[in-house]
Structure formats: C-alpha cells, structure tokens
Amino acid sequence: MSVLKPMNKEQVPGYSVLTANVGNLNIGCRKYLNNLCYLDVEERISQSIRKLRPDIVTLQEIMAPWQCADVQERNPKKVCHYEQLVAQARRLLGDDYTIVCDMRGHFTCIGVHVDIGEVLGCEKGSYCPTARTGHALDGCDNGFTVSAATVRTNDNLVFDVVNAHLQSTSAQCREKMLKLTFDGNENSPPLIQEEKVLIMGDFNFDPWRDHDDISVIKWQSYMGRGWRGTPLRYHSGAVETTPPRFTSYLLWRGKTVDLVVSNFLDGTCVVLGETPGTHRLDGSRGMDHRGVYGVLTIRE
DSSP states (O other), X not given: OOTTOOOOTTTSOEEEEEEEEOOOOOGGGGGGTTSOOBHHHHHHHHHHHHXXXXXXXXXXXXXXXXXXXXXXXXXTTBGGGSOOSSOHHHHHHOTTEEEEEESSSOOOEEEEETTXXXXXXXXXXXXXXXXXXXOOOTTSOTTSEEEEEEEEETTOOEEEEEEEEOOSSOHHXXXXXXXXXXXXXXXXXXXXXXXXEEEEEEOSSOTTTOTTOHHHHHHHHHHXXXXXXBOOEESSGGGTSSSOOOOEEETTEEEXXXXXXXXXXXXXXXXXXXSTTOOOTTTTSSOSBOOEEEEEEEOO
C-alpha cells in the first residue's frame, strides 16, 4: 500500500502538507539565481503536485515573474525563452490555490488550496506577493527570506504558515533570521502572529548533524521553548526514521535540511523519492532537494 494514500477528511480532520525547494545549483540555472529554470523540470514538478494535491504548500527557489527581464534566453528548454504570462508558482500549483509570496524577491511562496480555506488579506484563489517578510539584514544575502501568512480554514481554524529559506552560506545570518521569526526586534514584531503555527521550508542546516552550528543551537532553543505555551514538534526527520533521511544533496554529501514543524498538528511526513513507496517530486532529476510530504491531523 502506498504511503501516499489520500486523507479521508470526514473521518480524520487535518491537512496534507508539502514543502519543496524546487531550484538547483546546476550551472545552467546560475543566471537565474539557481531558481527553477528548466521547463521540463517545472512540468514534472507540476504534475507531481497535482497528483499529491496538498492542502498547504511551501515552495522555495521559485522563478520570480520579474527575473526574465534581466535574462536574454536563447535556449528553448529554459523558462525565460518565453513570455511570462503566468507566474511560475501558479504554473506549478494550478488554479486551485491562493498563492502568497514573499514581498522582497517573490522567490518563496505559500499555497493554500481553495477547498480548505483562505489566506487572510488575499482574495481567495489569487496570486498575492504580500506575505509578511523578515526585513533585510545588513551583511546578509537578502535573497533568502522567512515569510509568513495567516490561514483561516472553512471550519474557522486560524493559524500561521511560515515558509523558511534560511541563508545557506552564513550561520550568523540564519540565526538572525530565526530571531526575526520568533522574537522580532525593536523595529518589528515576530513574523509569527497566531497562537497556532505550521513551519516548513529549507533551513539550510541539519538539526541532527550540525550540532556546533550557532543557528542550530538557536533553533533548538526555540524548539525547546515552544510557541505561545505549546510545544513545537517535528513532523519530519527523525520522527520518521533514525537517522533521518537526507532531503538535500550537494555532490555526494547528504543532509536533512527540509523540515516540517508545528505546535498544533500530529503526524509524520515522508521524503519523496527517499522513503520506500514514494517518488521524487521532479520525477527523476532536476532538483537537488527532495520534497517532504505528509498527512497531518489536528492535535487533541
């Protein structure tokens, strides 16, 4: 039996979730800032998402609509060879999602299926690049972002979805981004606003292997503290299997950097293409991360 058996929501209230870094360090995507640049990869990811039909999605390294203005693309296999009449996030998710992207680069997006509810501040089913976004940090690569949106479901459950894409090249910057998410600073409140929170994304650290990383130490402190008096729990990583399956590969080195955490849900996610019985989101090639997918139920 497939581990991706659809949820019967009449019997088990909850949500299916997916997080995926869809970009690639492939040299061919370098002028696209390593975002998703090949049309065949985009099409395979789109087909996989339609089969999974997740209720809530966080995507990282999306091609922003504005990027093609700076790319003179002659290769018909790449995205910017064609006029961008529809945003890539919409092409990946289809018409049945409200899509809210970070305000700075539009490289990260949250999708909420219109059948489960709405994103506050966005018209249902719209493309809405206005997610609450951590402000730019001095000395950091501000193409990386943490952003958040508030979801209200049809049964009136309200919670925040956080889409994390922490800077890959600086532990100090990752630590600062986490502080903005959970603590805010003198100029802004925390990105998380609601009592219930679902946090997903590419953290660019491995909590189970990068023990001396200062951003991991900061992250572990937040995991230990919880949010608004409620414990934060993993739905990915070591809760599936120990040691946790790799979600990202750089050459031969694997790490578990794509995470799913909440303080109000129960359940376990799988690593697509690594967990037995699952298939890669990109079919067989194109992403250097693996998608993380799960069916989560509302915690008692």
